[in-house]
Amino acid sequence: MGVVSSSPLVTNFKEWLIAIFNIHQQEQEIIALICWAIWMNRNETVGKVKLFTVFKVVTIAKNFLQQWRDDNRPLPQAIFENKGKSRLGLVIRDDLGSFVAANVVPVQGIVDPLIAETLGVREALSWIKSKFSRVQTIEMDALLVYSALQNDGVDNSYLGILIEECRLLAKELLNVKFN
Template identity: 45%
Template sequence: MHSLVHCEFAQKAWEEIGISLPLPTAPNFKGWFNAMLQNQQQNLALIAMTCWAIWNNRNEIVWQARSFTVSKALWIACNLLEQWRKENVVPPLATSETETANNSKWSPPAAGKFKLNVDAAVFTNQRKCGLGFIIRDDQGSFVAARATQVHGIIDPALAEALGVREALSWLKSNFPQVHEIEMDAITVYNALHRDEPDFSYFGLIIEDCLSLARNIPNIRFLWTRRTANKAAHILAQTARTLQNHVVWSYYPPLFLYDVLSTDSMND
């Protein structure tokens, strides 16, 4: 009870994620946790993640003789939660309009439209991330692709958000006719559709995305499963070995031929 609720580190962690704690009248952790579940139904994953972050930091102190900052501990837990969500959860904000959320393969945009898929890959040992972008038309035909890297970013959620921001900048300057941006990052997708302000670094990047989006007529954000975002994922992974960003126009790189062929096949 003390380690997860009352100690200074735990108190700071709960304060940082913005969840109000029940009054400390519960006799034990089980009672406290049940009170949290009753009062915070919409934040169950966040509560579990925070408990794990606090306990993981305790284990680091006991077994490794080191301690994370509260922000670092929460980041580690957020990253794990993000990766789990990408594999297992359909975003609650998805609607019937977001048809790709129910598909396991890439689907083309509406007739006469263009779609950009974006993904990010984190290379922790190299202290950088790769960003991949690909634009296709309503027939699934290749229009353009880009791969680039950003040094100093190893947080998956930040990398995915930066990917969307970079995609919007690229579209604004070169492809204003693209009206759909599709991603497999649930945290970023939901943040782009949330009304509440977020003053974290992640939130500021999301605000940049929304500001850029306002300058592209009729742009909309879509979510899809990772299995339907393979082309962008391959491009993001390819960025690991690049010295600078690379753009392909009209003709795709050879390493994308197989996935583009598979994506263009009708079920």
């Protein structure tokens, strides 16, 4: 991509950027990210010797744009057309709340939100048991599922078997709490 100056009448960065955006409408995202990467490089070099090459600055911008596009790709419309199919989203964060890992588990025929939430807890516990050693808290949205997991008594509700599986899995892990 070659970007040329638009006019000798341009007197500041804002005017230049607007002119460039008007000329290169298809490349606006990458131009903006290259400008951001130049600014980031400038901030890194203040008071330091570290300086990126033009190639490195453009590579950083392109990689950032690709990551952003990958993370913000629209979901296929068909995902919502199939009735009776759900997906359980699981996220692992560290002690500071920073992202560690995520997983999506497809399930068939689940239409009840409490069953889906309880299955999500069970899947999270199984996933933690197989891949992670230091998870302390399982967070969920459903107060009824949380209350059932906190209760040590027998759960005679339609969730009872799943609740018991969750309790057993939690006992196998050290110091897991529900929130």
